Amino acid sequence: MIVPVESRTDVRVFVDLPWSLYRQAPGWTPPHRSSDLRFHDPARGPFFTFGTAQSFLSRDGRRIRGRITAHVNHAYNTHHGTSVGGFGFLDAEPEESVVRPLVDAAEDWLRRQGCSDVWGPMEFCLYDRVGLQIEGFERPLPMSAAHHPPGLLAILEAAGYTKKSDATVFSIPAPQAPPPFVKSVVDRCRIPGIKVRFYRPRRLADEARVIREIADRAFSGNWLYFPFPPALMQFHAEEMATLAGPANVVFAEVGGNPVGAIVVIPDLGPLLRATSGRLIPWGLPEFFRQRRAPRELLVVVIAVVPEYHTLGVAAHLIDAMVRTGIQRHARRVCTTWVDEGNFPMVNAFRRFGGTVYARYRVLEKSLAPETQV
Template sequence: MTNLASSLRVVPVESRADLKRFIALPWSIYRGDPDWVPPLKRDVRAAFDPAKHPFHLHSEVQPYLALRDGRAVGRVCAIRNRNHERLHDESVGFFGWFECVDDPEVAGALLDAVRAWLRERGLTAMRGPTSFSTNETCGLLIDGDPGPPVVLMPYNPPYYPGLLEAAGLRKVKDLFAWLMKKGDWPPHLFRAEKVATRRYGIRIKTMDMSRFDEELGRVQRLYNAAWEKNWGFVPMTEAEMDHMAAELKPILDPELALFAETPEGETAGFALALPDFNQVLRRMNGRLFPFGILKALIYRRQITCMRVIILGLAEEWRGKAVDVLLYLWLFRKGIAAGMTSAEQSWILEDNQKMNQAIERLGGRMYRTYRLYEAAL
């Protein structure tokens, strides 16, 4: 527990009542903000249930609430990602789930609680926000076009960066989001498409939902191999991949889950775009019941955007236009489903090859997200 001279207290979330207040806090922070997308409360509750979220099988978390005169005014979660420590051989801890009123005292107290928790575990740096890892929602929106976030991307008030900086955190890495609109396709893409299909014999197959578990295994192997050299990447465990697949399966369109295969049947690449289900969640106020499911069925037919969340290639197939082939298939399928735009996110700021490739596709870098770090 943290005590300050004022009536402000930071307390660990330990009871079901505490967690309920933790989950409910954003509704007061974002009251009146038309761009905020309320999460499903049941999903947030499940994230902190060790029996339901596999992150807890290998790592530790401690959520906190900031209270002033008994009223919740901020929240944060301290995170120890043991898989990150082992893979990168660095004693970095994390923070996430940060929400706060516009008050540096509150933000400072919350982050001090995280610092103390991480120090007790021998960690020497704090990085975030991540919820819980870079495989999930991460980063702070710092710049870009106005409007609501797309599915699984963060959103925050414009004063959040100032709060973190006032608490001693500094930029460690920026993440880019790119936007492509229907019809913004340079002619050279179609020439590249012919190279992939005619010269290399690459063919596209959509995910076979009748063999979902087997297809998921293919995705996991390629995902972990394609991203293993990326800064901050931690491979997903089999349990984490299964958990994410179960969460995304209700909104997944198999026509937007694509494998690029060689003539011999080997997997050269995989791409996944999700319909922007945030366009549905905005209308549901965090609840599926009693009428949320009906709303979801109605409003999902009106989705106009998708997010390209994964596009990875086997190393030997990079630079051979397979990525262009996958992108064009996704865009065509999206347009056929009534979508007029696509966000490609997120891309590390120093991943020049990927950023340049998306720019050549006709994309526009339209939002920037930031991860922060501070020494402990």
């Protein structure tokens, strides 16, 4: 039976379900439970300031067998002039009798909202976890990556979904010095007036605004892009304040104008796995240790405004970041998802020695009623 999530108790059941589904899965990294509870709370979650959503549970008596969220990102649709809906947080026993009713419930809700198409899975928007895992099931994932059982793709394809785009999570050996090709680009591309500076924690609001402005210009051509809403920026700024020190964020400026930024934070995946997603209180000592000397790192953003894409700004950012030494204790650096159409980033990560660690697929389907012949 499919039931809507309506009460606070329902939200807690919804958030806690992956623990019962994936506890034994070698690739699953638990999310930070407190953050997930906030994310799904309409009164506190940033998405609900610019979108609407309805979550559903699959109940079999007292047993919960699956979950899904249907959502409409009004900011995205307004920006692009579309009527697209999404589904996400699809975690379920990989059986058609469980997954199909969940997907049907999400589609029905989206039709009632006036949506003509559905994309998914994506956890609300571009700036969250995006895609259905299709490779890398046996590897422990970074904290930014979603885990799905292998059988879901076939079930969704049988329900009429087709590929829209693939994305890759790369794993890169942590460099102990700027790679030769980066140094070569930095030496060759002398940009008049370029200045590299580090994040200023005491000016968090200003620094977050700069990142937002750079990202809005850098990602405007991405098919999932929409202007960064203030509430979402505030949410991620608070996360950055918790995880990032001055060396974790590097800005490039030309003539005092920001033209690029890179954000690399500690990947708390190992700690989340060790604490089962509950950092407080027992995980706090290790959290502070990993923030000072992380064993794994996560590239959250590399963004360069379009007019400087081919002028070596990214190399300047990477060179400055590596020279800080934040990676000296790290074994590896992982990326968040990199869209297959982002050829410059795909090629750059491969030149760094990056290998495919996991792969994800965004699916699409028309919600228009089928015409009878």
